[in-house]
Amino acid sequence: MRESFREGWCGPIAGRGRRCGEVSKRSGMRQESSDGVAIEVEDARTNNLRGVTCRFPHGRMTVVSGVSGSGKSSLAFDTVYAEGQRRYTETLSTYARQFLQEMQRPPVGALRRMLPALALRQGNPVSNARSTVATVTEVADHLQMLFARAGEVSCRLCGGAVSRTTVADARRWLEENVPGERVLLCGVLRPDGEEEVGPLLRQLAAEGYRRLVRGGEVVELDTVGAADALGWSRLVVVLDRLKVVAGEPRLAAALEAAFAFGEGVAEVVLWDRTGEGEPAVRRFDPRFTCTACGEPHPEPIPALFKPTAALGSCPVCDGYGRTVGIDPALVVPDPRRTLKEGAVVPLAVPSASRERTALRKMCERRGVPMDVPWLAMPVASRQLVMRGDGEWGGVRGMFRRLEEDRYKPQVRIFLARFRGYSECDACEGTGLGEHARVVRVGELHIGEVLTLRVSEVREWLGGLRLPADRERALAALCREIGSRLGFLEEAGVGYLTLNRASRTLSGGEMHRVLLATSIGRTLTDTCYVLDEPTAGLHPHDTARLITLVERLRDLGNTVVIVEHDPDVLGRADHVIELGPEGGDRGGELLYEGPPGGLRGTDTPSGEMLRSRGALAGGRVAASLPRLTVRHACLHNLKDVEASFPHGMLSVVTGVSGSGKSTLVHDVLFRKLMEARGQQSSEALGPAVVDGDAFDEVVLVDQGAISRSTRSCALTFSGAYTPIRELFAETAEARQSGLKPGAFSFNTAGGRCERCEGLGVVTVEMHFMADVEIPCDVCDGRRFKDHVLRARWNGRSIADVFGMTVDEAQRFFGDRPNIVRRLEPLSRVGLGYLRLGQSTSQLSGGEGQRLKLASYVGGSGGGRHVFLFDEPTVGLHMRDVVRLVGALRLLTDAGHTVIVVEHNLDFVAACDWVVDLGPGAGPDGGSVVYEGEVGGLAECPGSRTGVHLRGMLQGGVA
Ligand SMILES: [Zn+2]
Ligand SMILES: [Zn+2]
Ligand SMILES: [Zn+2]
Incomplete structure (x- = not known):
């Protein structure tokens, strides 16, 4: 086993070089993907794959295509990536190796010339609250380095310049400012206490020192009695007396000696500057201190700029940037109200009459208007209300007083109403300590840089003037940061701010951030397996993203993409299509070769490429009554007004970051x-x-269904109950007294207790994603043996869990109460799902379609508004047709459907479109087009329109 994989191993550890050489030799001949070195898969039988044999050429981009459920992920992730991960783990550590007998080898005849593999899956795996765009992309580390090396420090007390003085600096100062003058070069000692002074003086004398400076005068050491010196807290010891002459070696030697002496600073008494008072003294400190007031500061090392490091974090919020306190959004829930109308809720409650009076007096005193909406009040006025003005403590003062009465239950309840997270005052939400925030590069401290968008950080970086003495080293660092930011922009996420919390990113955004990071790391000889990188991406951004993926390939990596997008298919080096259907009727290799050949085949993808735009043709919607939203101003929306015809299928389009989700999800x-x-x-x-x-209003978004491992397609469909009853009626069940409950995997009784009915157990891998392995007690069958013995038409309950929705409909064909509940799933294009498939493993698109199925099955009476968020994610074009059909069932029943989508085939099939943009972030947020879909293709300012026109005219772009 180990020998055979060594042979095919081309990782960073063994065998490097030989194969990379071969790859680069061939780099000019990308078209010929059928020869040369490749990952060779022979007879793969993972999940529904039926003995697939194919190749993934090294250093090329291979797209695995096929209808939903045809086995694309089984091939790319569960076979190629799983084997790459298994082999890679084996080389990592003994810790990893202890799990190896548990990490199963995928069922494949042979897998040769495998590379170490990395997978970028859909969905956002980050749950760590401290992970941000900056930390995920490692830009944070590089910025910390930049601030440590190039930062200018101003004193936290007086604002003076903080710096370290070298011997050369001190000598240059003396030579330039007091040339030819007489100076005393002194070192400083600090006795530990009164009784220390006597012994110290004796020791100095013994070491040959002769003079001290005391009160502006030189004192001979041997004239000082121990009694005179009792209260002295510092001893300024004369090390040398000399005239400042350029190039005098004694000057440098004496400065050096002072830095090494006692406290480590040099005090130079400028003897000729005596005048009438004390002689002037110049202090040189080789440590990091303020040149004006002497306050020491910590060295600006990278850890000083890390909110997660003890040295750098804000002591008040522990680096989180926010504290539990009063949430401003709860205190002023409706900013359209004025102070008179009770905009500030805690001041409007009956028991706060004294505070209200104080507020009114403060407003008169300070000229704060009480009849202007909170929204329109100047920031300074709002702050006066919140923080008070000295005479009155403001809302915060009121809360502080109430905190003292916490023992009263009614006070606790009152406080809880307004409790939430608020920005940490001490660090202004940066999570950084004071010492980090006095270090600036190009006018900004690192916390301020992190609040900028990726594109703004690039501008800031471009405008920096670097210190001349370290310019070359710093320029390299800036280039590194700049290129990583550039990849993020190319990946279409330049609108994100660096401090944006990773866990708030959409699955698609996270995917693209990780992709950009991978390219920034410049790994080579790695197999990257990507899961629909264009999901949720506007066609305008798709083109840039493919360029980025091509760059990953050109670095010498092998790229495998699971993808439906025709534009991605068209730019692949090599295409593998699986099919022809989903589930048991899929899993066959239909096509392998260059993308050009696919168009001529009668495979689902070939058909799709020939017939793009076939769905076009919406209904006349302009004259209908509409659902209208006015004055939408949230986030980047610019006072948007948009409307959607009743009973029609409407779509909201626009480039990523243009404000679609804000409009539909957050406002509408x-x-x-x-x-x-x-x-x-x-x-x-x-x-x-x-x-x-x-x-009724129904929101079906990416998180539409439960992510619980205890929920699956079967439980969701509602068919589980009649199926359990059916099994309880079988002869075997009646013999052993099994009730319907015994066939439930969610309650104890009939289920396997080792895996609690899940059929799998999870092994934590700590440094990698957790691994799920089949349960060793029930062998993945979820139930105890006596339960599995009960059979209906020859199949056990475990067999039912293994069926796809389509298969189960045929199997239970004469049971209308079961078929009726399963049918909606196939109508929304989920016929390929296995009944036992956990909903936690479904893509966001699948989850939405599952939710949709529950409404297609009959939503009762009434008129609903349905809001969907990119339901086509993960759908093959053929299934997009089905999805549109399912949504039409809703509109035919009189419901109004509004969908956020990028998929052009889907857009073409809708009745009404609202296109936002024109760009992303601050460049977006306006309605570019609103009307029937036909007009969008003619709208010159719309980026969606340009691509729609391209698709309708010529198929693959
Ligand atoms: Zn200072
Ligand atoms: Zn803080
Ligand atoms: Zn089990």
């Missing part, structure tokens, strides 16, 4: 809910929505 949905009496905890701005015509 929350405002509709607010109108139904559900108060939002966050401030939504002044938007107005007229949604009175609807009975």
